[in-house]
Amino acid sequence: MVEVAGSVGGVLSPVLQVAQWLAAPIWRPFKYLYNYTTNFKNLEAEVDKLKNTREEVERKIIAAKRNVEVIYENVEKWQDSAQEMIDKAEQLIKEKEQFIREKANNPRCFKGLCSNFIIHYKQSRKAFKLKRDDIDPLLQQEGELSPVSYQTNPPDIWLRSSENYLAFESRNSTVKNVWDALNDENVFMIGVYGMGGLGKTTLVEQIGRKAVKDKLFEDIVFVEVSKSPDVKKIQTTIANKLGLKFENESEMANKLYSRMKDKNILLILDNIWEPLGLERIVGIPCGADRGKNKLLFTTRNEDVLKTMGSTNNFGMGFLNDDEAWALFTKMAGNDIQTRELCSLSKNICKECNGLPIIICAIAKTLKNTSYESDWRLVLKELKEPSPTEFSRFLEVEYKNIALSYKYLKDDELKEIFLISSLMENNASISDLLRHVLCLNILKGANLTMEDA
Structure with missing residues (x-):
């Protein structure tokens, strides 16, 4: 069962x-x-x-x-x-x-x-x-x-494509020479020199943009040095661009040296007025340990480059008449195409003597001015003898640059411009506004920072 x-x-x-x-x-x-x-x-x-x-x-x-x-x-x-x-x-x-x-x-x-x-x-x-x-x-x-x-470190403003850059024939040889030097493994220091206002900064920025596009370097750092260099500020700027952090200022040079040693970095030091102690003071490798690093300087004085040991130095001169006119028309816009203003604008451009900074300043000043009388007044003042306060070879250029200041719209703008000129190149807008408010330049009762 x-x-x-x-x-x-x-x-x-x-x-x-x-x-x-x-x-x-x-x-x-x-x-x-x-x-x-x-x-x-x-x-x-x-x-x-x-x-x-x-x-x-x-x-x-x-x-x-x-x-x-x-x-x-x-x-x-x-x-x-x-x-x-x-x-x-x-x-x-x-x-x-x-x-x-x-x-x-x-x-x-x-x-x-x-x-x-x-x-x-x-x-x-x-x-x-x-x-x-x-x-x-x-x-x-x-x-x-x-x-x-x-x-992450966002791309610097100068790395953006510049619509205002014009490839002038007189600059092409300098651009080629600098570019060849950047590609030469035996070259470490490169210098571009010439008087103020020739466009040295604009030129090296354009070369830097090309180097970024061609991936010529691991990193590219641009530093404004100025007449009174602040070594700590230079070091901090370089460190920030390279993503380097410091615990204290005493180790800045050593850490920068270790970060850049045997690397492939382009360091652009713009507007140098006096020699810098690159290795000992700033912390930039300059000997056999420099690797593929390159230093690109701009200065007004070729002797500064020679003192620092730079032998690949290229000078910049004035624009020729055709180049000056091309730049002037680009900056001034369509107003100069009228028959009444065309001859006046050419004469004004000629008085700028091929100096880009003056051409841009005067052209932008007149860009939105269609009155023939205003253009004639500018030409008249450009032709007047230079004041005795300006000395040596810069007197004409300083006088012409001063003209763009004179044509600022009102006294408030002029005073703000003067305060800006007394501040550091990299000063913030908020710092400028504080000075402006404290000096009561912007008229208004109980004016706040936002209103300013």
């Missing part, structure tokens, strides 16, 4: 097992039909969570971009995936609501039940899987999205 029972049990067990296997796929469609409303409610709830999370991440991204930070790639991909799932879920919910409306407006009995069951099944199944397989994993990844960004 026992053997028979065991035999029967042995026969029935596989049958039950097969029944269980068959029951699962048979029950699954009914499960989706039974949970139709629940699946969509769950989907809508999760979509709302995903929307809120995405909006929160988007706010963080906007704040980071305003702070010139770089967004992590995984955060951007998550945002795209989240939006894609939100769109897909909303489309499915919309189709479900549309189906319900159509069924309510056109009720059917037995004939339409089958098609309704099939649509219900498909929609419920999609809602369930979309929540489980796509939206839930995205919500679980929320913890991996912080922080959303990282700080």
Whole structure:
């Protein structure tokens, strides 16, 4: 009897097992039909969570971009995936609501039940899987999205393409010579010299942009030195551009030296007035450990370059008549094309003596002036003898530059200009405004910084 029972049990067990296997796929469609409303409610709830999370991440991204930070790639991909799932879920919910409306407006009995069951099944199944397989994993990844960004050094303003740069023939040889020197492994120091206002800074900036485009160096750093160099400020500027942090000022030179040793970095030191102790004071490798680094200087005095050991030095001169006129017309705009102003503008350009800084200053001053009398007045003052206060070979140039100051619109602008000239080259606008407000140059009762 026992053997028979065991035999029967042995026969029935596989049958039950097969029944269980068959029951699962048979029950699954009914499960989706039974949970139709629940699946969509769950989907809508999760979509709302995903929307809120995405909006929160988007706010963080906007704040980071305003702070010139770089967004992590995984955060951007998550945002795209989240939006894609939100769109897909909303489309499915919309189709479900549309189906319900159509069924309510056109009720059917037995004939339409089958098609309704099939649509219900498909929609419920999609809602369930979309929540489980796509939206839930995205919500679980929320913890991996912080922080959303990282700080980096944004490109310097001078690296942006300059629309005002003109490739003059008289400058092409200098550009070629400097470029060849930058590509020569045996050259370390390169200098560009000439009197103030010739466009030395503009030229080396253009060369720097070309070096960035051609990926000639790992990093390119531009530093304004000025007449009274602040070594600590020079070091800090270089360090910031190279992403180098200091714990104290005493280790600046040593850390800069270690950061630049045997590297491939172009360091542009603009407007040098006197020799700098590059290795010992600033911390720039200048010996056999300099690697592929290059130093590019601009100065008014060639002797400064020679004292620092630079032998690849290239001078800059004045623009010729055609080049001067091309620059003047670009700066002055279309006003000079009229017959009355054309001859006057050519005479004014001639009086600028081929000095770019004066050509730009005078042309911009007259750009929005269409009255012939104003142009004649400028020409008259340019032709007047130079005042005795200006000395040696710069007297004419200083007098012409002073003319652009005279034509500032009002006394407030003139006073602000004079204060600016007394401040450092890299002074902030907020510092300028503080001086202006304290000296009561901008007239107004209870004037705030925002109003200023």
